[in-house]
Structures are given as C-alpha cells and as structure tokens.
Amino acid sequence: MTVKCLFIGLDGATFDVLDPLMARGAMPFLASVVERGGRAPLRSTIPALTPPAWTTLMTGRAPAAHGIFDFFRRESKESLQFSFLTSRDIGVETIWQRANRAGQRVTVLNFPLTFPAPPVDGYVVAGGWMPWRQLRSGCHPKTLYDELKRLPDFNPRTLAMDMSHEEKALEGCEQEDYEPWVALHIERERQWHGVARHLMTTDPTEMFALLMDGVDKLQHLCWRFIDPAMADQLTEPWEARVRDRCLDYFRTVDEIIADLAGLAGEEAMIVIASDHGFGPQVRTFFVNQWLAEAGYLAWTDKRQSATEATTLGIASLAKHTFQMDWTRTVAYAPMPSGNGIHLVRQDEAHPHGIPAEALAAVRQRIIEGLLAVRDPHTGEAVVDRVWTRAQLFAGPWEQIAPDLTLELSDGGLISIVAADAVVMPRPQPTGTHAPLGVLIAAGAGVQEGVTLPEKQIVDSASLLLYAVDAPIPADLEGELPTHLFSAAWLERNPPQQSDEVGVQPVATVEKEALFTEEEQSEMLRHLQALGYVE
Amino acid sequence: MGIERDAVRDDVLGLLKQLADDWEYDEPITEATGLLNDMAMESLDLVVFATSLQEHFQQEMAFTEFLTELGQRAETDTTAGEWVDFVYHELQRAGQAAL
Ligand SMILES: [Zn+2]
Numbered sequence: 001m002t003v004k005c006l007f008i009g010l011d012g013a014t015f016d017v018l019d020p021l022m023a024r025g026a027m028p029f030l031a032s033v034v035e036r037g038g039r040a041p042l043r044s045t046i047p048a049l050t051p052p053a054w055t056t057l058m059t060g061r062a063p064a065a066h067g068i069f070d071f072f073r074r075e076s077k078e079s080l081q082f083s084f085l086t087s088r089d090i091g092v093e094t095i096w097q098r099a100n101r102a103g104q105r106v107t108v109l110n111f112p113l114t115f116p117a118p119p120v121d122g123y124v125v126a127g128g129w130m131p132w133r134q135l136r137s138g139c140h141p142k143t144l145y146d147e148l149k150r151l152p153d154f155n156p157r158t159l160a161m162d163m164s165h166e167e168k169a170l171e172g173c174e175q176e177d178y179e180p181w182v183a184l185h186i187e188r189e190r191q192w193h194g195v196a197r198h199l200m201t202t203d204p205t206e207m208f209a210l211l212m213d214g215v216d217k218l219q220h221l222c223w224r225f226i227d228p229a230m231a232d233q234l235t236e237p238w239e240a241r242v243r244d245r246c247l248d249y250f251r252t253v254d255e256i257i258a259d260l261a262g263l264a265g266e267e268a269m270i271v272i273a274s275d276h277g278f279g280p281q282v283r284t285f286f287v288n289q290w291l292a293e294a295g296y297l298a299w300t301d302k303r304q305s306a307t308e309a310t311t312l313g314i315a316s317l318a319k320h321t322f323q324m325d326w327t328r329t330v331a332y333a334p335m336p337s338g339n340g341i342h343l344v345r346q347d348e349a350h351p352h353g354i355p356a357e358a359l360a361a362v363r364q365r366i367i368e369g370l371l372a373v374r375d376p377h378t379g380e381a382v383v384d385r386v387w388t389r390a391q392l393f394a395g396p397w398e399q400i401a402p403d404l405t406l407e408l409s410d411g412g413l414i415s416i417v418a419a420d421a422v423v424m425p426r427p428q429p430t431g432t433h434a435p436l437g438v439l440i441a442a443g444a445g446v447q448e449g450v451t452l453p454e455k456q457i458v459d460s461a462s463l464l465l466y467a468v469d470a471p472i473p474a475d476l477e478g479e480l481p482t483h484l485f486s487a488a489w490l491e492r493n494p495p496q497q498s499d500e501v502g503v504q505p506v507a508t509v510e511k512e513a514l515f516t517e518e519e520q521s522e523m524l525r526h527l528q529a530l531g532y533v534e
Numbered sequence: 535m536g537i538e539r540d541a542v543r544d545d546v547l548g549l550l551k552q553l554a555d556d557w558e559y560d561e562p563i564t565e566a567t568g569l570l571n572d573m574a575m576e577s578l579d580l581v582v583f584a585t586s587l588q589e590h591f592q593q594e595m596a597f598t599e600f601l602t603e604l605g606q607r608a609e610t611d612t613t614a615g616e617w618v619d620f621v622y623h624e625l626q627r628a629g630q631a632a633l
Contacts, residue, residue, distance in 0.1 A: 086585060115582070115585070116586070129578065131576065133553060133557050133575060134553055134583065134586065136553060136556055149556070156557075
C-alpha cells in the first residue's frame with residue numbers, strides 16, 4: 001500500500017509567520033513545497049476556533065451542520081450547563097469515514113474530537129484534550145497503544161496532555177518559563193513524529209494525517225518572539241534566546257514534514273493546512289463586565305472566594321457561570337474560547353429569563369450596545385461584527401448554539417471574568433486567532449507555483465478526498481480547488497461526485513452532561529493553559 | 535437475565551489496572567483504591583474514564599449526577615468501588631445484560 005495523501009495540520013499557522021520563516025531559511029522544506037506547488041489563504045470558520053474549524057475541515061460541513069461551536073456545548077436548549085465535546089458529538093460523517101467507504105484506509109494522528117477513537121479502517125491516536133494516563137483509550141485499533149509503547153523513545157506524558165506541563169503556561173510569562181515551554185513543544189512534535197514514522201514505515205495508509213498543535217500554543221504565549229515585526233525589536237539577551245528557541249521549533253516542524261514526505265514518496269500529494277491564522281491581540285474585552293454594566297448580568301458574591309481550592313483537590317477557577325446571579329442575569333458569555341453570548345429564555349426553570357415576546361428586542365439592544373463599545377485609549381470600535389445564531393448556526397443545533405457570536409476588531413477572544421473596566425490594553429501583545437489560515441499543496445498534479453485567491457476551510461475536505469481518489473459527496477459544502485491542478489491532470493483524473501449523504505445518525509441535541517461544575521472549572525483552566533484569554 | 539456485580543467489578547478494576555499499568559502504578563487495584571489520591575488521576579481523567587466505561591459496556595450512563603455528587607461532597611477522593619457500584623446500578627437500571 002502506498003500513501004496517496006500526506007496531510008499535515010498546523011494548528012494556527014499563518015503566512016504572516018511562515019513566509020518570513022521560509023524567506024530566512026528556517027523552513028527550507030516547506031519553502032520547497034510552496035515552490036513546487038500551490039498556496040492559498042484559507043478562511044476559517046466563524047468563530048475562528050480550533051474545535052469548529054478542525055471539525056469543518058474533517059467533515060466538509062459548516063458548524064451549523066456538525067454542531068461543534070466551541071470546546072463545550074450547551075446540554076439542551078433549556079440548560080445553563082455546558083458539556084465537554086467528544087467524537088460522539090460530531091453530527092455528521094467525517095472524511096475519514098467517507099474515505100474508508102471508498103476503500104481508502106486512513107491514519108489520523110492528534111486531531112481534536114477524535115476521542116473516543118472512531119473505529120476507522122486504519123489508525124487513530126486521539127489529540128486535543130487527551131490525558132496522557134488514558135492515551136490507550138484514545139488509540140484505535142485497541143492493540144495500537146501496546147505497539148507504540150514498544151517504540152524506543154515513546155513517552156505518552158510528553159505526547160498527550162499532562163496538566164502539570166500545561167499549567168506551566170499559566171504561571172508562564174516569567175522570563176525563565178518561556179524556553180522550557182518551547183522545548184516541551186519541540187519534544188512533543190518529536191514524539192508525534194516517532195508515532196507517525198512508525199506507522200508510515202510499518203503500515204502506510206492511503207490517507208495519512210498528522211496534526212501538530214505546538215504552532216498554536218507557541219503563538220499564543222510567545223507571539224512577540226515569533227511575529228517578525230515584533231521579534232526584530234527584541235533587545236534583551238534572554239528575549240533573543242526565546243526567539244531562537246521558537247525558530248528551533250519551526251525548524252523541527254520543517255524537518256518532520258520533510259521526513260514524512262520522504263517516506264510517503266514522490267507520488268503522494270502533500271497538503272498542509274491550518275484551522276485558523278494568528279495575529280496580535282492588543283486589548284482585552286471583558287464582555288461579561290460589559291453585560292453587567294449594561295444591566296444584563298449580575299454577579300454573586302461567590303466570586304470573591306473563587307480561587308479557593310474546592311473538593312476533589314481541584315483548584316477551582318469558579319469565576320464563571322455559577323458566579324452569576326440567575327435571578328438577575330439574562331445574557332452571559334460562558335466560555336473564554338468561543339466569543340459567544342447566550343441569552344436566558346424565560347421558562348419554568350428560569351422564571352427571570354427573557355419572555356419570548358421581548359427576545360428580539362433585547363437581542364437587538366445588546367447587539368447595538370456591543371457595536372458601540374470603544375477602546376478608551378484609541379477610540380476604536382472593539383467589536384467589529386455581531387452574528388445572531390440564525391445567521392451562523394441555522395440547522396439542527398441552532399437551539400443550543402450561542403445567541404450571539406462576536407468578531408472583535410483586533411481578531412481576539414473575549415475575556416469572561418469580572419474586571420474593573422470593560423476594555424483594557426494588554427501590557428504586551430499576545431497572540432490570538434485570526435480568520436486567515438494557510439492551505440499549501442504539492443505533488444500529484446498540483447501545478448508549480450500557483451497562488452490562489454482565498455479558499456474556505458470547508459473546501460479542504462473536498463481536496464483531501466480527491467487526493468485519495470475518493471468521490472466527493474453531494475452534501476459536502478465546499479468546492480474542490482481545481483485551479484491547483486493542471487488541466488491535463490484533471491482530464492486524466494476527473495473528480496468523482498457521489499450522491500451519497502452521510503450515514504452517521506445525527507447526535508441528538510438532548511444529551512446528558514458528563515461534567516460537573518468542578519470539572520468544567522478545570523476545563524476552563526485548561527483553556528487558560530492553552531493560551532485563551534481568561 | 536442477571537448482571538453480576540462481581541463481573542462488573544472485574545471489568546471496572548480490570549480497565550483501571552490496564553490503564554494504571556501504562557503509568558507504572560504497581561499497587562494492587564481494589565475497590566478501596568482511590569482514583570485521585572492513590573492513582574494520581576486528575577478530574578479530566580475521571581471524565582474521560584466515564585466515557586471509556588460507557589464505550590466498554592455499550593451503555594449510556596447517568597454520569598452527570600454521579601460526578602456532580604463527587605464534586606460536591608467533602609471527601610477529596612473517589613474509590614474504585616464507588617465506580618463499580620455506580621456502573622452496576624446503571625446496568626441494572628438499563629435492564630441490559632451487557633456482559
Ligand atoms: Zn487552532
């Protein structure tokens with residue numbers, strides 16, 4: 001069997017960073033791929049967030065169809081509780097399943113929302129929030145973990161999530177913490193490389209996909225060391241060292257891609273894509289504070305003691321949904337990751353919610369208020385656009401989606417904690433998600449040196465299926481970027497269409513929560529560790 | 535048809551043992567073993583383990599209430615035996631011979 005498509009996911013990669021790195025010779029292999037292939041800016045989902053964006057890439061469907069808007073989802077339309085999402089919650093079929101149906105085997109390494117590992121024909125090692133102690137359960141087939149354990153340098157604690165490592169990022173920001181943080185991610189990518197290399201040499205599958213997520217994690221914490229515009233202004237020796245370590249990280253990524261491309265062989269198409277781009281975040285918008293000052297949200301006194309350790313030994317970050325006074329709160333942002341605001345509707349359980357007849361007017365007043373928020377230091381609008389859930393998420397999941405989704409003018413993510421002011425400048429710019437990611441492809445009919453206009457992330461699913469000669473199903477929402485390929489190639493290899501629609505039953509909206517408040521608090525802490533503004 | 539608690543216990547402890555072997559936890563795992571204090575799991579592990587148990591027994595279980603109760607009480611640990619009891623109870627409730 002030979003690899004037909006090597007797909008490398010680079011979480012959060014942007015040409016704003018990759019182009020200068022390629023120009024200065026830090027990513028020579030990537031530069032060679034771009035030179036002999038094609039590239040396009042790749043527009044992310046709204047919101048430009050890891051779970052919805054990768055799920056869109058993995059399904060060829062928008063969040064409205066797959067139902068993944070964030071790391072968490074409201075349990076039911078009445079509930080104020082949120083549950084953490086797993087592979088079972090994806091409401092449509094993935095391209096992995098579809099490739100299998102076309103007789104193509106798949107290897108899927110380190111993608112979010114792949115726990116429990118889906119029983120594909122091929123291999124899965126789950127990514128995202130996969131705790132290292134249970135990585136065995138994130139592996140498919142079941143025997144895979146034992147196989148990996150026999151690899152000489154295999155270290156699950158580095159490969160998967162270890163909170164004691166992640167929490168370093170929380171304490172982070174001390175000078176001496178940056179270098180070990182970058183080193184951890186270099187080592188983590190090497191671990192994934194080891195797994196990928198093993199599988200590709202022992203049993204290569206037609207589709208071979210590896211996600212490296214250190215790009216996102218480094219850029220969140222180390223943006224000013226990575227962004228060329230800022231990195232050139234670094235003056236302190238320690239800053240220059242961190243900068244060098246960041247370059248080492250990107251060099252490592254380049255070497256890994258080069259090695260896997262070599263193993264995949266010249267016949268394989270190589271596709272590299274990111275789920276969203278990155279850019280500097282210059283200010284913090286405390287959206288719940290704004291809602292409080294505008295009279296839509298009330299805090300309880302409980303938040304005063306929020307940092308105290310709670311039961312089960314979990315240091316609680318209980319500053320969030322259960323710190324709100326539900327007799328006086330009608331609008332709130334529960335998560336620091338999705339830029340979403342939920343409205344509380346009046347019903348038996350929530351007698352203080354918004355009556356149905358008033359909902360549209362309240363929603364409109366909130367939208368207008370948000371659009372009027374100004375940065376007191378610059379006078380700039382803080383919120384660029386507010387989407388209603390009917391605009392973004394119409395479909396089977398609409399009733400549990402956020403009522404409003406914000407696009408901030410600096411591209412950043414909201415903060416959900418109480419604060420002394422609604423908008424504050426950040427002392428140092430940090431990295432935050434931006435809408436434009438990257439799409440790069442080469443080999444197997446991709447023309448040399450093509451630069452395409454912006455593509456949509458939903459298009460990548462069609463490209464990946466085409467790359468393994470699988471038909472492109474009618475219910476995929478994207479389009480195959482045909483301009484990547486020469487006319488002669490397309491004539492010899494015409495894209496096949498299929499009328500089939502996904503067969504996976506749509507998961508139901510009414511779902512039992514698996515997470516207690518304490519666990520949700522820990523999840524929020526994880527989000528913080530991952531660099532989400534808190 | 536009946537679900538034997540002993541069989542549920544063997545499965546739950548067996549799954550824990552298999553996981554614990556991966557991080558070289560050498561103590562015997564009994565119903566008295568504490569998942570957090572003895573085995574050093576984190577609360578994210580509890581949630582993931584709950585998902586794994588549902589996979590193993592092919593049965594959706596009401597872990598919400600179970601985990602909520604764990605989170606609210608004063609003790610700072612949860613024993614393997616409690617998990618066996620819970621799973622046994624849920625399987626009985628579902629009236630399904632999952633073993
Ligand atoms: Zn991401």
